[in-house]
Amino acid sequence: MTKKIAIIGSGNIGLSLAKGLVKADFAQAGDITLTRRNIDHLKSFAEAGFVVSNNNKEAVSKADVVILAVLPQQLNTVLDEINASIDSAKHLVISVISGVSCAAVRAKLGEDVEVIRVMPNTAIAIGQSMTCMASDNASAENIADVTKMFETVGSVVKINEDLMTSATALCACGIAFFLRAIRAASQGGVEIGFHADEALKMAVQTAKGAADLLLLHGTHPESEIDKVTSPKGCTIAGLNEMEHNGFSSSLIKGIKLSALKAGNLYTKES
Numbered sequence: 001m002t003k004k005i006a007i008i009g010s011g012n013i014g015l016s017l018a019k020g021l022v023k024a025d026f027a028q029a030g031d032i033t034l035t036r037r038n039i040d041h042l043k044s045f046a047e048a049g050f051v052v053s054n055n056n057k058e059a060v061s062k063a064d065v066v067i068l069a070v071l072p073q074q075l076n077t078v079l080d081e082i083n084a085s086i087d088s089a090k091h092l093v094i095s096v097i098s099g100v101s102c103a104a105v106r107a108k109l110g111e112d113v114e115v116i117r118v119m120p121n122t123a124i125a126i127g128q129s130m131t132c133m134a135s136d137n138a139s140a141e142n143i144a145d146v147t148k149m150f151e152t153v154g155s156v157v158k159i160n161e162d163l164m165t166s167a168t169a170l171c172a173c174g175i176a177f178f179l180r181a182i183r184a185a186s187q188g189g190v191e192i193g194f195h196a197d198e199a200l201k202m203a204v205q206t207a208k209g210a211a212d213l214l215l216l217h218g219t220h221p222e223s224e225i226d227k228v229t230s231p232k233g234c235t236i237a238g239l240n241e242m243e244h245n246g247f248s249s250s251l252i253k254g255i256k257l258s259a260l261k262a263g264n265l266y267t268k269e270s
Helices: 012-023 039-047 056-061 072-085 102-109 122-126 140-151 161-172 174-191 196-217 221-228 234-244 247-262
Strands: 005-008 032-035 051-053 065-068 092-095 114-119 129-134 154-158
Touching: 005 012, 005 056, 012 032, 012 122, 012 140, 032 056, 039 051, 051 056, 056 072, 065 072, 072 102, 092 102, 092 140, 102 114, 114 140, 114 161, 122 129, 129 140, 129 161, 140 154, 161 174, 161 247, 174 196, 174 247, 196 221, 234 247
Parallel strands: 005 032, 005 065, 032 051, 065 092, 092 114, 129 154
Antiparallel strands: 114 129
């Protein structure tokens, strides 16, 4: 039997997942319900065959899998709204909400409900997300199904739930950190003589090449760096200047602060 999926709060992450599931033939558009307060924003998805609705309770009652994709500050209201429609024997609940534990969701929906916590990043829009996943009560079968679901939009790694906030900082916030590094490299390119569009293209492709070297070779960054640096050379001179100015340290400190902030996005009070 084909499972019916309800994505509650169809913003960028929810819509990207919906498109990925259909593109990979994991689900048909007609089996996915997208909810949003203003369904005018979902017009193109309705035309593509998705079910669109502004009624969360009805969407949940017709679904087998419920994906919570609202903002943390909206979650308690939504959970109170759909609580009566949740059936622990039927529903699997997936939360992509930053800073919210599986236990916090069950506290609102019932202790018998299986909850899987998932943290994708915005590269989900192009099928290149780094998605982290955790659960404290889901069955092996449901874990496997959700892994397959999110592999349609990138890579998936299962981690302990106490590391999910850290995963938010490293993978979800991390997109912005690497983008800022590319931006900085392109600005350096302009200063040494390239036009802005040329410098950005060169920086982007160089960053992509660096990432692909690690992914395809399975090597450590330092071993690839060693291949580029030579005694008294220009690469090591540039690297050391960046390190003297706190390049690695500032990135580490930023990730640590983002992890701290990510853990405080949601409060249990309604």
